[in-house]
Amino acid sequence: MTGSESLLSVHKLRKWFPVKSTALFGEKQYVKAVNDITLDIRRGETLGVVGESGCGKTTLGRTMIRLIEPTGGRIVFEGKDLTGLNEKQMRLMRKDLQIMFQDPYGSLNPRMTVGDIITEPYVFQKMYTKKERVEKAVELMKICGLDPVYIRRYPHEFSGGQRQRIGIARSLALRPKFLVCDEPVSALDVSIQSQIINLLMDLQQEFGLTYLFISHNLSVVYHMVDRIAVMYLGNLVELADKEELYRDTAHPYTRALLKSIPSLDFREEHRLRAALKGDIPSPINPPKGCVFHTRCESCTERCRTQTPPLREIAPRHMVACHLYEGQGKLVEQQ
Amino acid sequence: MGLLKRKNDVYSALIEGAEGVAYTSFYHDAMRRLKKDKIAMVCLFVVAALIIIAIFAPFIAPYEEDYMDVGNELARPSSEHLLGTDEFGRDILSRIIFGSRVSLMVGVVAEAIAVFIGLVVGAIAGYYGGKVDAVLSRIIEIFASFPHILFAIVVMFVLGTGIMNVFIAIGVVGWTGLARVIRSQIMQLKQKEYVEAARASGGRNMQIIFRHLIPNCLSTIIVVATMNIPSDIMYEASLSFLGLGVQPPQASWGSMISEARKFIRQYPEYSVFPGIALIVTVLAFNLLGDALRDALDPRLKNL
Ligand SMILES: Nc1ncnc2c1ncn2[C@@H]1O[C@H](COP(=O)(O)OP(=O)(O)O)[C@@H](O)[C@H]1O
Ligand code: SF4
Ligand SMILES: [Mg+2]
Numbered sequence: 001m002t003g004s005e006s007l008l009s010v011h012k013l014r015k016w017f018p019v020k021s022t023a024l025f026g027e028k029q030y031v032k033a034v035n036d037i038t039l040d041i042r043r044g045e046t047l048g049v050v051g052e053s054g055c056g057k058t059t060l061g062r063t064m065i066r067l068i069e070p071t072g073g074r075i076v077f078e079g080k081d082l083t084g085l086n087e088k089q090m091r092l093m094r095k096d097l098q099i100m101f102q103d104p105y106g107s108l109n110p111r112m113t114v115g116d117i118i119t120e121p122y123v124f125q126k127m128y129t130k131k132e133r134v135e136k137a138v139e140l141m142k143i144c145g146l147d148p149v150y151i152r153r154y155p156h157e158f159s160g161g162q163r164q165r166i167g168i169a170r171s172l173a174l175r176p177k178f179l180v181c182d183e184p185v186s187a188l189d190v191s192i193q194s195q196i197i198n199l200l201m202d203l204q205q206e207f208g209l210t211y212l213f214i215s216h217n218l219s220v221v222y223h224m225v226d227r228i229a230v231m232y233l234g235n236l237v238e239l240a241d242k243e244e245l246y247r248d249t250a251h252p253y254t255r256a257l258l259k260s261i262p263s264l265d266f267r268e269e270h271r272l273r274a275a276l277k278g279d280i281p282s283p284i285n286p287p288k289g290c291v292f293h294t295r296c297e298s299c300t301e302r303c304r305t306q307t308p309p310l311r312e313i314a315p316r317h318m319v320a321c322h323l324y325e326g327q328g329k330l331v332e333q334q
Numbered sequence: 335m336g337l338l339k340r341k342n343d344v345y346s347a348l349i350e351g352a353e354g355v356a357y358t359s360f361y362h363d364a365m366r367r368l369k370k371d372k373i374a375m376v377c378l379f380v381v382a383a384l385i386i387i388a389i390f391a392p393f394i395a396p397y398e399e400d401y402m403d404v405g406n407e408l409a410r411p412s413s414e415h416l417l418g419t420d421e422f423g424r425d426i427l428s429r430i431i432f433g434s435r436v437s438l439m440v441g442v443v444a445e446a447i448a449v450f451i452g453l454v455v456g457a458i459a460g461y462y463g464g465k466v467d468a469v470l471s472r473i474i475e476i477f478a479s480f481p482h483i484l485f486a487i488v489v490m491f492v493l494g495t496g497i498m499n500v501f502i503a504i505g506v507v508g509w510t511g512l513a514r515v516i517r518s519q520i521m522q523l524k525q526k527e528y529v530e531a532a533r534a535s536g537g538r539n540m541q542i543i544f545r546h547l548i549p550n551c552l553s554t555i556i557v558v559a560t561m562n563i564p565s566d567i568m569y570e571a572s573l574s575f576l577g578l579g580v581q582p583p584q585a586s587w588g589s590m591i592s593e594a595r596k597f598i599r600q601y602p603e604y605s606v607f608p609g610i611a612l613i614v615t616v617l618a619f620n621l622l623g624d625a626l627r628d629a630l631d632p633r634l635k636n637l
Contacts, residue, residue: 067534091536099534107527111360111549117528120545121535154359167531174535 009040013073048225098176104163161192374625395428429585447505456516553630561623
């Protein structure tokens with residue numbers, strides 16, 4: 001199902017949040033939530049994004065669809081540069097780029113009925129008549145496994161899993177091509193998680209969707225995705241097909257991350273904290289050179305000063321680490 | 335969305351089985367809670383009665399507002415004049431009944447002005463934040479730091495006396511509390527993911543403010559406005575007491591108390607009756623505001 005054609009790609013995408021500085025003088029400080037990330041998502045695939053909480057996954061997903069304005073870099077969707085679009089052009093573009101959220105409570109307006117929630121995107125895009133909108137809502141509810149007789153109910157009358165289904169229905173209303181799923185099951189009961197994942201996978205088949213699937217839980221990601229991007233402190237450290245990533249793990253951080261999941265048949269059953277020495281550094285002053293050097297066991301003098309570039313060490317296997325210098329080729333970052 | 339029940343609209347026509355499905359909006363829940371509150375229901379009854387009296391004043395009042403029973407000035411309560419007459423022989427009961435119009439109009443019109451200003455300023459400051467917020471917050475502080483009644487007097491001097499100007503003065507003075515509450519609420523609400531979702535599907539700022547943010551502030555607006563009405567009524571009474579409000583012969587409870595002051599020793603009932611009307615009204619709105627707060631928005635308790 002995965003084509004090789006690129007649907008959306010980002011080039012040196014950057015989002016730095018300015019920090020309110022306490023010092024009157026001195027350098028302006030930033031949280032480098034997304035720091036020069038280059039990757040590309042192919043039509044019909046699911047790209048998983050993993051990394052510890054706070055590493056910038058949410059920011060990456062939202063910046064990718066310009067829900068957050070990037071500080072720098074380019075976003076190319078179907079050959080068009082999104083960063084160059086004005087507000088009006090971007091608003092039209094939003095039909096193709098949708099997002100669904102983690103929190104089944106905060107993501108639905110408590111004062112709106114399910115029908116109003118699901119059809120709101122049509123209001124913004126000035127699509128369909130009132131009657132057609134209701135018909136669409138009924139159809140979307142059915143597709144997402146909700147009984148349309150509850151169309152006039154309010155969000156608080158539904159369970160967490162049903163609320164996520166409402167959120168999915170809303171994000172599908174405009175028939176998008178690309179959907180960012182920001183930890184869509186993290187807030188749900190384990191027994192419900194697989195239902196929602198299965199629904200997302202069915203919908204992908206049915207509508208030819210392309211997903212960016214964000215999760216801090218590698219075992220959830222594994223069932224869902226084709227490729228995995230690993231983030232650490234705002235940087236992309238490794239990107240590969242999921243089998244390749246598990247088989248030929250290249251980056252020391254990915255290795256530690258995988259070690260921390262006992263359920264995936266890895267010999268060491270350490271948690272991530274045990275697998276890594278030290279604490280995660282502050283994102284405000286990330287380490288110079290390789291951002292991971294403070295916790296890396298293979299760290300050399302060079303890692304402290306030079307940022308490792310992203311290299312393609314095997315076909316479609318990208319890694320940013322000095323250990324692989326000379327292997328494969330540098331990823332062009334225009 | 336709102337306090338009114340929806341009619342069987344386009345939904346039931348399209349969906350089989352949707353007729354019988356119960357649904358409870360937030361406001362239905364709140365109304366249910368409110369109906370259980372006995373004090374609230376009494377207050378609601380008083381307020382409703384007041385509204386009816388104000389609307390039908392000419393039919394209910396035994397005399398015209400300005401009818402002078404010459405030769406029967408400062409009469410004690412009697413069957414002819416149930417609450418007596420004033421120094422011009424005007425029927426006090428009738429003037430209290432007509433005066434309810436002024437008090438209610440102050441509650442409605444002045445508070446509507448205050449809500450409008452407070453909502454616009456608070457929503458813009460909270461939504462846009464940054465420099466806009468910094469400027470608007472200073473303006474709120476400036477308006478809030480004047481003593482209200484003094485400020486209203488200044489406004490009245492500028493605008494001149496007259497009932498419409500009383501409304502404006504009270505409205506212009508009384509919006510800062512609401513603006514503050516709305517500002518901080520919008521600041522929290524705008525970070526909700528449903529706002530993000532609206533933006534993601536192309537919602538404009540104004541659409542987001544009107545569809546998502548203000549509806550979620552509605553209970554706060556209702557509560558704060560209801561709780562402000564008693565003080566608005568008191569401000570009108572004070573302004574009229576000071577001679578800046580309604581102009582004779584129009585009656586207002588405040589102006590009646592002011593005039594009655596001169597006769598308080600000989601004819602205490604002259605000032606007592608409008609005073610009772612004022613207290614009952616203010617109390618009813620106050621308690622109703624409390625009950626609405628409990629039913630709609632308990633978070634406002636420490637306001
Ligand atoms: N609006 C914002 N303003 C300032 N800092 C932010 C903002 N949003 C996120 N951050 C910071 O950016 C970093 C990445 O956050 P986030 O993208 O939410 O990570 P994740 O989703 O991986 O947990 C965190 O350090 C967070 O504090
Ligand atoms: S670049 Fe150096 S510090 Fe960074 S992951 Fe590779 S070996 Fe470790
Ligand atoms: Mg996140």
